[in-house]
Amino acid sequence: MNPQHFSQLAETLIPSEIVKLGAAIKEKIKAGEHIYNYTIGDFDSSLFPIPDYLMKEIINAYKEGYTNYPSAEGELDLRVALAGFLEKKEGLSYSPSEILIACGGRPLIYSIFRSIVDKGDKVIYPVPSWNNNHYTHFTEGVHVQIKTSPENNFLPTASQIAPYLKDATLLALCSPLNPTGTSFSKKELEAICDLVIAENESRADGAKKLYLLYDQIYWTLTFGEAQHYNPVSLRPKMKHYTVFVDGISKAFAATGVRVGWSMGPQELISKMKGINSHIGSWAPMAEQKATARFLSNEKEVDDYLKFFKSEVEYRLTHLYKGFDQLKNEGLPVNAIEPKAAIYLSVQIDLKGKKTKSGKQLSSQEEVTDYILSEAKLALVPFGSFGYDKESNWYRLSVGCCKKEDIENVINNLRNALQLLS
Ligand SMILES: Cc1ncc(COP(=O)(O)O)c(C=O)c1O
Missing domain, CATH: 3.40.640.10 (Type I PLP-dependent aspartate aminotransferase-like (Major domain))
Incomplete structure (x- = not known):
């Protein structure tokens, strides 16, 4: 048994999983990779400044x-x-x-x-x-x-x-x-x-x-x-x-x-x-x-909300349309029509598929890593919110999404999905 140095609470508390995931992505970005980081429930202040x-x-x-x-x-x-x-x-x-x-x-x-x-x-x-x-x-x-x-x-x-x-x-x-x-x-x-x-x-x-x-x-x-x-x-x-x-x-x-x-x-x-x-x-x-x-x-207040809501809605609806288009092309994704907040629920069903190199994606964690490394898209699995760890649903946050990136994100995802067999 490991010795317990701190309180039972401190020893057993799980730190925020999203913050942890965000830190890993920041490392990749620091190392020069271009990642579409849609994981954090925060805003890029150059896109969404405060009033x-x-x-x-x-x-x-x-x-x-x-x-x-x-x-x-x-x-x-x-x-x-x-x-x-x-x-x-x-x-x-x-x-x-x-x-x-x-x-x-x-x-x-x-x-x-x-x-x-x-x-x-x-x-x-x-x-x-x-x-x-x-x-x-x-x-x-x-x-x-x-x-x-x-x-x-x-x-x-x-x-x-x-x-x-x-x-x-x-x-x-x-x-x-x-x-x-x-x-x-x-x-x-x-x-x-x-x-x-x-x-x-x-x-x-x-x-x-x-x-x-x-x-x-x-x-x-x-x-x-x-x-x-x-x-x-x-x-x-x-x-x-x-x-x-x-x-x-x-x-x-x-x-x-x-x-x-x-x-x-x-x-x-x-x-x-x-x-x-x-x-x-x-x-x-x-x-x-x-x-x-x-x-x-x-x-x-009203002027700000008008600007802010239209900017958020644009991103959510265009990303939703992109996912819907991929689904209509027969690719294994799905999304729930956006209704509120800064989030889109998306489903990416790749478990069991094989990558180009013949590796099988056998857990949702491997799917998340694949989407990150191949489509350069970072999302938070619902497993980080107390849901099943093997669920294939993800949270996509638009707080750091640039409108001009949306087409690229969908194209990247399409290419990554098409590489699987
Ligand atoms: C549902 C919900 N409630 C509360 C909070 C906490 O907000 P604050 O940043 O004001 O502490 C968050 C932050 O992500 C949230 O998503």
């Missing part, structure tokens, strides 16, 4: 001397601006005391888990999904994974969730979903909310509640017919049981600016605040001031 207004206000706020500790719950002007923004854009009514600010979505998710989940509590989450497995590990919760399928756009259904709700403490859902770029239909989300309400109403007074963590960090990015729905607007009673995760990271291509927020029942928000303040995971003061000013300026 100019936000940038200017960040600089102004530093010049104005906003360089101190912010208040533990987040600066009041930002929470007031957010209350107005949520009301106007989503019809959600939250008071500033029901809103908590942190340095992005991650510390909020962490403090939600920490505030709700005790060792041995059941946490229900779908796979594939982003990082729920790691947060459940942090809290020593019992993982209840709902395996989703392409037929349901990789979203969990109410009937899949229903059998596990008894005694569960947390249901962690995300829509639009990372990694799939798909989002809940109104009907399915309503059915899930009805289950959560019924389960809570059946619990004895004083028993732990079943909370819904609703991560909607991509909610502004829906395309075509797709619409974003949230539990509280659909079923107002859900306000007692829902805690949202949101922020500027994805909605305004501002992953490095580090401003996120949660809305939820005041008593839960207050516990999360306690945890976050010990960690010190506040959003920087100047960024909070600037975000408050930006979100209060509806024209700046």
Whole structure:
């Protein structure tokens, strides 16, 4: 047995697999290979700059001397601006005391888990999904994974969730979903909310509640017919049981600016605040001031989203069309029509095929490597999001995709697929 030098948690925590994959690709790029790196859920800032207004206000706020500790719950002007923004854009009514600010979505998710989940509590989450497995590990919760399928756009259904709700403490859902770029239909989300309400109403007074963590960090990015729905607007009673995760990271291509927020029942928000303040995971003061000013300026927000959404949608739809074309040519690929976020779900079914050199691709890892080395295309397998390691579905992220590269990517992939027998 290996000696254990650190805590059980540290010794058993799996570092982010996407970050690990990204590092390996960066090495290849450094070594001079031209890789189309569509793995990371981030943005090339030369293609997707943050809103100019936000940038200017960040600089102004530093010049104005906003360089101190912010208040533990987040600066009041930002929470007031957010209350107005949520009301106007989503019809959600939250008071500033029901809103908590942190340095992005991650510390909020962490403090939600920490505030709700005790060792041995059941946490229900779908796979594939982003990082729920790691947060459940942090809290020593019992993982209840709902395996989703392409037929349901990789979203969990109410009937899949229903059998596990008894005694569960947390249901962690995300829509639009990372990694799939798909989002809940109104009907399915309503059915899930009805289950959560019924389960809570059946619990004895004083028993732990079943909370819904609703991560909607991509909610502004829906395309075509797709619409974003949230539990509280659909079923107002859900306000007692829902805690949202949101922020500027994805909605305004501002992953490095580090401003996120949660809305939820005041008593839960207050516990999360306690945890976050010990960690010190506040959003920087100047960024909070600037975000408050930006979100209060509806024209700046709308103008930015118009530009941003059309740029993302162009890439997603053209890549989708490319995959569809390859499929129509009889090649073993597939894709789900893009609906939301910055992701496309693509399927590459090459296991068992032989390369030019006669080597058989016998695992999905070998397929991923083949696509990387032969088509110069880097994608994240759904296996990195808690799904089967041998699944042939991948996440394609367009945050670093240049429009002029799309044709080359599809041609490269075609050539790589045609070399197999
Ligand atoms: C679904 C989802 N939620 C939350 C986050 C965390 O966002 P942040 O960068 O604000 O911590 C991410 C980041 O990739 C995400 O994909």
